[in-house]
Every structure is written in C-alpha cells, then in structure tokens.
Amino acid sequence: MRLSRFYLPTLKETPGDAQIASHRFMLRAGMIRQQAAGIYAWLPLGLRVLRKIEAIVREEQERAGAVELLMPTIQPASLWQESGRFEAYGPEMLRIEDRHGRDMLYGPTNEEMITEIVRTAVRSYKQLPLMLYHIQWKFRDEVRPRFGVMRGREFLMKDTYSFDLSPEAARKSYLKMFVAYLRTFERMGVRAVPVRADPGPIGGDLSHEFVLLTENGESEVFLHEGLADLPAPPADTDFDSDLEPLFEERTALYARTDEMHDEALWAEVPEEARVTLRGIEVGHIFYFGTKYSEPMNARVQDADGKDTPLEMGSYGIGVSRLVGALIEAHSDEDGPRWPIPVAPFHCGIVNLKAGNAETDAACEALCAALEAQGVEVLYDDTGDRAGEKFARMDLIGLPFAVTVGPRGLKEGKVEVKTRSTGEKAEMAPDAAAAHIAEAVRAALMVR
Ligand code: ATP
Ligand code: MG
Numbered sequence: 266m267r268l269s270r271f272y273l274p275t276l277k278e279t280p281g282d283a284q285i286a287s288h289r290f291m292l293r294a295g296m297i298r299q300q301a302a303g304i305y306a307w308l309p310l311g312l313r314v315l316r317k318i319e320a321i322v323r324e325e326q327e328r329a330g331a332v333e334l335l336m337p338t339i340q341p342a343s344l345w346q347e348s349g350r351f352e353a354y355g356p357e358m359l360r361i362e363d364r365h366g367r368d369m370l371y372g373p374t375n376e377e378m379i380t381e382i383v384r385t386a387v388r389s390y391k392q393l394p395l396m397l398y399h400i401q402w403k404f405r406d407e408v409r410p411r412f413g414v415m416r417g418r419e420f421l422m423k424d425t426y427s428f429d430l431s432p433e434a435a436r437k438s439y440l441k442m443f444v445a446y447l448r449t450f451e452r453m454g455v456r457a458v459p460v461r462a463d464p465g466p467i468g469g470d471l472s473h474e475f476v477l478l479t480e481n482g483e484s485e486v487f488l489h490e491g492l493a494d495l496p497a498p499p500a501d502t503d504f505d506s507d508l509e510p511l512f513e514e515r516t517a518l519y520a521r522t523d524e525m526h527d528e529a530l531w532a533e534v535p536e537e538a539r540v541t542l543r544g545i546e547v548g549h550i551f552y553f554g555t556k557y558s559e560p561m562n563a564r565v566q567d568a569d570g571k572d573t574p575l576e577m578g579s580y581g582i583g584v585s586r587l588v589g590a591l592i593e594a595h596s597d598e599d600g601p602r603w604p605i606p607v608a609p610f611h612c613g614i615v616n617l618k619a620g621n622a623e624t625d626a627a628c629e630a631l632c633a634a635l636e637a638q639g640v641e642v643l644y645d646d647t648g649d650r651a652g653e654k655f656a657r658m659d660l661i662g663l664p665f666a667v668t669v670g671p672r673g674l675k676e677g678k679v680e681v682k683t684r685s686t687g688e689k690a691e692m693a694p695d696a697a698a699a700h701i702a703e704a705v706r707a708a709l710m711v712r
Contacts, residue, residue, distance in 0.1 A: 266610065266641075266642065266643050266644065267644050267646050268643060268644060268645045268646060268647055269646050269647055271309060271643065272295075272308065272309050273294075273295045273308075273309070273310055273657075273661070274295040274298075274308065275293060275294060275295045275657055275660060275661075276292060276293045276295070277293075279293065280292045280293070283413065284411070284412065285412050285413075285415075285481050285593065286481070286592065286593060286596050287412070287413060287415065287481075287588075287589035287590070287592035287593045287596070287601075288412050288413030288414075288415070288589065290592055290596060290600050290601055290660065290662075291311060291413055291414065291588070291589065291592065292413070293600075293660060294310060294600060294601070294660050294661045294662070295308050295310055295311075295661075296308055296310045296311030296314070296588070296609075297311045297413065297414060301418075302410050302418065303407060303410025303411075303416070303417040303418030303419065304417065304418055304419045305413070305414060305417065305419075310609045310661060311588065311609075313609040313610070314588050314591075314603070314607055314608070314609050315421065315584065315585060315588055317606065317607045317608075317609075318453065318584055318587050318588065318591075318607055319400055319421075319423075319584055321449060321452050321453055321606065321607070322400065322423045322449055322582055322584060323400065323423075324711075325445045325446075325448050325449040325452070326398050326423070326425060326445060328445065328448075328500070328504070329396070329441045329442060329444065329445035329504050330394075330396055330441060330504055331396040331397065331398045331425050331442075331445075332395075332396065332397055332398070333397075333398055333399060333400075334382075334397055334398075334399055335399050335400075335401060336372070336375050336378050336379065336382075336399050336401060337372075337401075338371055338372055338401060338402050338403075338404070339361070339369055339370070339371060339372070340369065340370050340371075340372045340375075340377070340378055341367065341368070341369055342360070342367075342368035342369060342370055343368075344377040344378055344381055345370065345377055347377065347560060347561050348376070348377045348380075348557050348560050348561055349560060350377065351368075351370075354373065356406060356408075357373060357405045357406050357407065358370055358371075358373055358405075358406065359371040359373075359404045359405075359406050371403075371404035372401075372403060372404070373403055373404060373405045374403065374422075374424065374579075374581075375399070375401075375424055375426070376426065376556075376557050376577075376579055377557060377561065379397060379426040380426075380557045380558060380561045380563045380575075380577070381561065382397075383395070383397070383426075383428055383563060383575070384558075384561065384562065384563035384564075384575075387428065387563075387565060387575070388564075388565055388566060389565055389566050390430045390565050390566065390567050390568060392565070393428055393429055393430050393434070393565065393575075394427065394428065394429050394430075394434055394437070394438055395427070395428040395429075396425055396426070396427045396428070396438060396441070396442075397425065397426055397428075398423060398424060398425035398426070398580075399423070399424065400421065400422070400423045400584060401421070401422065401424075402419055402420070402421055402422075403419070403420055403421075403422045404418060404419050405418060405420075406418055412481075412483075412589065413589055414585045414586060414588055414589045415483075415545065415586050415589040415590065416483070416586075417585065417586075420583065420584075420585045420586060421583075421584040421585040422581050422582065422583060422584060422585075423581065423582040423584055424579060424580065424581045424582075425442060425579065425580040425581075426577060426578070426579050426580075427439070427442070427577060427578040427579075427580070428575045428576070428577055429575070429576040429577075430565065430567055430573065430575075430576065431576060432554065432576055434576065435552055435554070435576035435577070435578055436471065436552070437508070438578055439471050439550065439552050439578050440508040440509065440511075440512050441504050441508065442550050442578070442580040443459065443473065443508070443512055443515075443550060444498050444502060444504065444508055444511060444512075445504075446459070446475050446548050446550065446580075446582070447459070447497040447498060447515070448497045448498060448500070448502075449548075449582065450475060450477070450497075450547065450548075451496070451497035452497075452606055452711070453587070453591060453604060453606060453607050454591070454594075454595065454604025454605075454606060454607065455477055455590075455591060455594045455595075455604075456477075456478075456493060456497075457475040457476055457477045457547050457548065458475070458476055458478065458486075458488060458492050458493055458520055458544075459473040459474075459475055459515055459516065459520065460473060460474045460475070460476050460486050460488065460520040460521060460522055460525075460544075461473060461516070461520060461521050461522070461525050462474040462522055462524075462525060462549065463522075463524055463525055464551075464552075465551075465553065466556075469552065470516070471550075471551070471552035471578070472549075472550070472551050472552065473516075473549070473550050474522060474546045474548070474549050475546070475547050475548035475549070475550075475582075476522075476544035476545065476546055476547070477544055477545045477547050477590050477593075477594055478493065478542050478543070478544045479543065479544060479545055479590070479593040479594050480543060480593075481543065481545075481593055482542075482543035482544035482545040482593075483543075483545065483546070484522055484523070484543065484544055484545070484546055485522070485523045485541065485542075485543055485544075486520065486521065486522055486523070486541070486542055486543070486544050487519065487520070487521050487523070487526050487531060487539070487540075487541050488518070488519060488520040488521070488540055488542070489518035489519045489520065489534050489538050489539070489540075490538050490539075490540045491518050491538060492515070492518045492520050495514065495515060498511055499712060500711050500712055519531060519533075519534045545586070545590040545593060546583070547582065547583050547586060547587055547590055548580075548581060548582045548583065549580075549581050550578070550579075550580040550581075551578055551579050551580070552577075552578040553577060553578065553579065554576055554577065555574040555575065555576065555577070556577070557577060558574040558575040558576075558577055559574045562574075563575045591603075591604070591607060592662075595685075596662070599656070599659035599660060600659045600660040600661065600662045601661075601662035602662050602664075602684050602685050603662045603663065603664055603684070604664075604685075604708070605664050605704070605705055605708035605709065606708060606709060608641075608662070608663055608664050609643075609661065609663070610641040610642060610643040610663050611635075611640045611641045611642070611663065611664055611665065611701070611705045612635055612640050612641070612642050612643070612663060612664065612665040612666070612667065612701050612705075613642070613643050613644075613645060613658045613661070613663040613665070613666040613667070614628050614631055614632060614642060614643070614644045614645060614666070614667045614669060615645045615651075615654045615655065615658060615666060615667070615668045615669065616628045616644070616645060616646055616669055617651055617654075617668060617669060617670035617671070618670060618671055619646050619647060619648050620648065621671060623671060623674055624669050624670065624671055624674060625646075627669050627674055627679070627694060628644060628646065628669050630694065631667060631669065631679070631694050631697070631698060632644050634694075634695070634698040635698050635701060635702060638698065638702035638705075638706075639702070639705065639706070640698075640701055640702050640705050643661075643663065645657070645658070655668075658682075659684070662684055663684060664683070664684050664685065664704075664705075665681060665682065665683060665684065665701050665704070666681075666682045666684065667679050667680065667681050667682075667697055667701070668680040668682070669694075673691065677693050677694075678691045678692060678693060679691070679692065679693075679694050679697050681697045681700065681701065
C-alpha cells in the first residue's frame with residue numbers, strides 16, 4: 266500500500282482529553298476519530314488492527330468448536346421483558362422507540378436473543394453440546410466513557426454462548442472456552458491471566474476474568490506471580506479430551522479481582538510470590554446455569570424423555586478494547602510497538618528521496634519482493650521531510666521499517682529498523698526482504 270493513496274490523518278499535537286498512552290496514540294496515529302463521547306469511527310489503520318484481532322479470536326473460537334452466527338444490534342424489548350432484565354438493566358441500556366411506538370434497544374449483550382434463537386430449534390439432548398458466537402457491536406451507556414476505545418459506549422465484542430444438558434457438561438464447555446482464551450491472547454503477543462471473578466448468584470468456581478497486566482489498568486488484581494509464567498496450551502490440544510488438569514494448573518495459583526480478594530487464602534501464598542498489579546479486563550467467561558433458559562422456557566428432552574431447561578454459559582472478549590489494551594502492553598514514548606500478528610502492516614518502507622529514479626525503483630522492487638512473500642507493506646512514497654517520515658513510522662508502530670536513500674543504495678544497502686528493540690542494521694535489499702519475510706512467517710505460525 267502506498268501511503269500517498271492510503272488515508273492516514275496523523276496528528277502532531279496530543280489531544281487534550283486523552284489521559285493514557287493508548288488513547289493518545291490511537292488518535293495521533295489516525296486509527297480512530299471520536300464522534301461522540303465513547304463513540305468512535307475506525308479509520309483505515311485502526312480498522313486493520315481491529316480486523317486482525319477479530320480473525321485471531323475467530324480462529325480460536327472455531328478451534329474450540331464454537332460456530333459463528335450474527336445477531337442484530339437492535340433488539341426488541343419484549344425479549345428482555347421475558348427474562349426480566351428490561352427493567353433490571355438500568356441506565357446503561359440505550360432504549361429506543363420505533364415509529365410504531367414499539368420498545369426496542371441497542372443490545373448491550375445477547376443472552377436473551379440467543380436463548381430465543383435456540384429454544385425453537387434445539388429440543389433434544391442429541392443436539393448438544395452447542396456453542397454459538399458472534400462478533401458484533403454493543404452499546405452500553407457507560408457513566409464514564411474514558412480511555413478511548415477501552416471504555417467506550419459503542420464497542421465490538423465477541424460473545425459466545427454454550428448450551429448443555431447438565432451442569433457437568435456445561436463445565437466441559439466452560440473449560441473449552443477457558444483454554445481457547447489462553448490461546449487467543451497469547452497469539453496476540455500478550456498473556457492475559459485468568460482471575461477468579463464473582464460467580465454471581467449460582468456460586469461455584471466458574472467465572473473468570475482474563476486480565477492483561479499493565480500499569481494503567483482499571484482493575485486491581487492479586488496474584489501468585491507464577492501464574493503469569495505459564496505458557497498457553499498448544500494448537501494441537503484436543504478440546505474433547507479431559508481439560509480438567511489444564512484448568513487445575515491455571516486455577517490452583519491464587520488470582521483474584523479486588524472484589525473477590527480473600528485475605529485468609531492470600532496469606533497462604535508465599536510472601537515472595539505475592540504480587541498486586543493493575544490490569545485490563547479483556548475477557549470474561551461465565552457459567553450461569555438456567556438463569557435465562559428457565560424464564561424463557563428453553564428446554565430439551567434428556568435420554569429418558571424428561572424435559573429439562575438448558576444449562577448455559579456466556580463468554581465475552583472485548584475486541585475493540587483489545588486494540589487499546591495491546592498498545593498499553595506494547596509501546597514506548599514514540600508510539601505503539603505492534604506485535605507482528607496484530608500489526609496494521611508488517612513493514613514500512615521509507616523512501617528518503619521520493620521522485621528520485623533510483624530510490625523509487627529500489628522501493629518498488631522491495632515492496633514487490635516483500636508482498637510476494639506475504640508481508641504487508643506500507644510504503645511512504647510522500648515528499649515529506651525525512652524527520653517527519655521517521656516520526657510517523659514510529660508513531661504508527663509497524664514491526665519493521667526499511668529506509669531507502671540514495672547514499673545507502675550506492676553501497677547496495679538499505680537500513681532495517683526493528684521497532685520492538687530499536688535495533689538498526691544495514692543490509693542489501695534482498696537480504697532485508699528475506700530477513701523480514703522470515704520474521705513475519707515465524708511470528709504468524711500457529712503453535
Ligand atoms: P467492565 O467491568 O470492564 O465494565 P463488564 O464486566 O461489564 O466489563 P462483560 O459484560 O463481561 O464486561 O463484557 C465482556 C468484555 O467486553 C469485557 O471483558 C471487556 O473486555 C469488554 N467490554 C465491556 N464493557 C466495555 C466497554 N464499555 N468498552 C469496551 N469494551 C468493553
Ligand atoms: Mg461493564
């Protein structure tokens with residue numbers, strides 16, 4: 266992609282109301298533009314990151330056996346009257362009236378709608394287990410929208426719903442999602458730790474928040490530091506095998522949100538292993554039994570022909586929040602340092618003398634060589650000053666930047682900068698392309 270034909274409205278000044286790095290960088294790098302409090306337009310650069318996150322989420326959902334569908338953003342109030350949540354939900358719900366005076370709402374979540382969809386078609390235990398998910402915009406009229414896309418009012422969420430015959434079977438579905446989540450975040454170049462969360466009225470141990478540990482996080486978490494060192498389960502994990510040992514390994518170590526913090530249990534954690542950190546909630550998984558299936562009458566027949574309400578769970582990931590969260594986890598004073606799997610482009614090319622026949626030809630050849638090997642390139646072919654081009658590259662945070670200038674070319678060299686380490690190396694254009702393509706290939710390999 267040539268920068269001259271792309272749309273990248275970067276800002277020199279830091280917008281006044283942006284309090285944290287990710288919000289500032291997203292505005293300055295031309296990733297988003299605010300339209301109202303907590304409501305953003307996704308500009309081309311930001312959208313590319315959002316789509317990459319979505320793709321990873323989708324792949325890992327499918328691997329775990331969930332099936333995609335798409336529910337609408339607007340819902341009829343009648344569904345929520347059935348579950349009893351229409352009144353209970355409060356002012357976070359955006360209520361709308363259509364021209365016929367019917368009560369509608371912009372969905373903050375989809376438990377009611379998915380229950381309605383499933384109840385008419387799923388009647389027998391033979392159709393279970395079932396996991397359905399979608400990736401759709403939600404609206405919550407948050408009291409304090411802030412930190413850009415991290416706490417927006419309109420935001421993109423992946424939400425999965427599981428349906429089972431018994432609590433034991435529902436636990437199996439929960440464990441599948443638990444493992445899928447560990448893999449999902451790891452593939453984005455971060456480790457989100459599962460933290461025991463408030464299970465709500467049903468009790469039990471089946472509610473976890475996945476927290477990305479960063480200084481600016483909104484939540485406080487208490488954890489055994491060993492938890493952050495456990496790597497994600499591999500891609501060849503059999504989701505139909507017994508996942509209890511894996512779950513046990515992750516949940517044996519103390520990890521609680523501040524609401525769930527337990528001083529007595531905390532005292533049992535060796536003092537040197539206790540850490541209190543801040544983090545960003547990027548996912549939340551939840552088993553809630555028959556909370557919706559009971560009032561909404563979603564029932565199946567078991568093997569003995571007995572009618573039983575479906576056992577359900579729901580599993581959310583904050584897709585748009587992750588764009589900000591990943592920047593919080595990976596950035597320096599100049600901008601984000603995108604991990605390769607979620608970077609908007611893998612590599613930038615800076616032409617130091619656009620319009621010069623040699624540098625133009627070298628840049629174009631390099632673009633072609635990289636793209637032929639699956640590397641996504643943003644080629645700065647503009648006539649802007651060199652300093653401006655370098656600052657812009659750092660601000661958009663692509664994993665690699667290749668600088669091509671007339672002086673280097675005379676010696677047959679270009680300069681390759683690795684954004685994550687700041688390292689610079691001179692090499693022949695062919696070698697640069699091979700080096701970058703290899704790094705990208707390795708980073709995109711699913712393990
Ligand atoms: P929070 O405690 O941060 O308000 P929540 O418990 O209300 O989150 P869930 O209902 O579990 O969130 O939603 C699933 C995921 O959606 C959350 O883990 C989070 O990553 C994301 N999310 C929730 N609210 C917002 C928001 N206002 N803006 C962006 N992402 C959000
Ligand atoms: Mg909330």
